[in-house]
Amino acid sequence: MSRPPLDFGLYLVTDSVQAGGWQNVAGIVEQAIAGGVTVVQVRDKHADDATFTQLLLSVAEVARPHGVDVVVNDRVHIAARFGFDVHIGQDDMPLHQARELLGPSPRIGLSVGSEAELDAVLDTTIRPDVLGLGPVFATSTKLDAGASLGITGLQKLARRAAQNSLASVAIGGITSSNINAVRQTTVDGVCVVSAIMSAENPRLAALTLSAHPPQVTSHTPSSFAPSPKEK
Numbered sequence: 001m002s003r004p005p006l007d008f009g010l011y012l013v014t015d016s017v018q019a020g021g022w023q024n025v026a027g028i029v030e031q032a033i034a035g036g037v038t039v040v041q042v043r044d045k046h047a048d049d050a051t052f053t054q055l056l057l058s059v060a061e062v063a064r065p066h067g068v069d070v071v072v073n074d075r076v077h078i079a080a081r082f083g084f085d086v087h088i089g090q091d092d093m094p095l096h097q098a099r100e101l102l103g104p105s106p107r108i109g110l111s112v113g114s115e116a117e118l119d120a121v122l123d124t125t126i127r128p129d130v131l132g133l134g135p136v137f138a139t140s141t142k143l144d145a146g147a148s149l150g151i152t153g154l155q156k157l158a159r160r161a162a163q164n165s166l167a168s169v170a171i172g173g174i175t176s177s178n179i180n181a182v183r184q185t186t187v188d189g190v191c192v193v194s195a196i197m198s199a200e201n202p203r204l205a206a207l208t209l210s211a212h213p214p215q216v217t218s219h220t221p222s223s224f225a226p227s228p229k230e231k
């Protein structure tokens, strides 16, 4: 099944706690998209399914008009119900089962944190659409994230992924201070949580992290123009 390629350039994973509540997430996402975020994954480890669905649809409402893809973290049944893409980890639903539930169209992302996990992906006939490689650096956002790969470990995995025609994104502890080293590897994109969700100004944070910051023109919608204090 061929799914159109995505621009994974700056991939935001949301966190409702860092946002100060799930109701604040869509507003932060909207600002982050104005700063150059290209993909958004909705991740909330505490919400019940009804609240998660409200959160997801509120994010989709601000993201979709800008052509920004929305990905569901973990909850394959909700992604399947609404036709969203999904990201699953090694301890979540198996990839083949997720594909069965989702059907052929939605993209599936899969976490890979070691050479052995990548070996297992390459041994199977059902392939994910993108790999989430990490954690690259230590992170306090995900306490069970496992050992850090560092730039060298990331580059080894990213190169093997690319050699096998698999897209990959890097995640874990990525900030404006270390993003350049991450972008010098062969990953297709960079994921952040706290660097945007905890930022005082999510739009400026995204602008700083973006590989291709959006140009502000006279045609830029006012909701995307810089606020007076940024000018």
Ligand SMILES: Cc1ncc(COP(=O)(O)OP(=O)(O)O)c(N)n1
Residues within 6 Å of the ligand: 013, 041, 043, 073, 074, 087, 088, 089, 090, 091, 092, 109, 110, 111, 131, 132, 133, 134, 142, 169, 171, 191
């Ligand atoms: C793009 C991306 N990569 C990795 C992860 C981590 O997924 P997982 O290992 O399932 O951990 P949780 O996010 O579910 O805590 C991700 N979410 N996104």
Ligand SMILES: Cc1ncsc1CCOP(=O)(O)O
Residues within 6 Å of the ligand: 013, 134, 135, 138, 139, 140, 141, 142, 145, 171, 172, 173, 174, 191, 192, 193, 194, 195
């Ligand atoms: C969801 C996830 N998966 C691996 S590390 C991580 C959290 C990354 O968060 P941050 O960008 O704040 O370090």
Ligand SMILES: [Mg+2]
Residues within 6 Å of the ligand: 073, 074, 087, 088, 089, 092
């Ligand atoms: Mg998961």
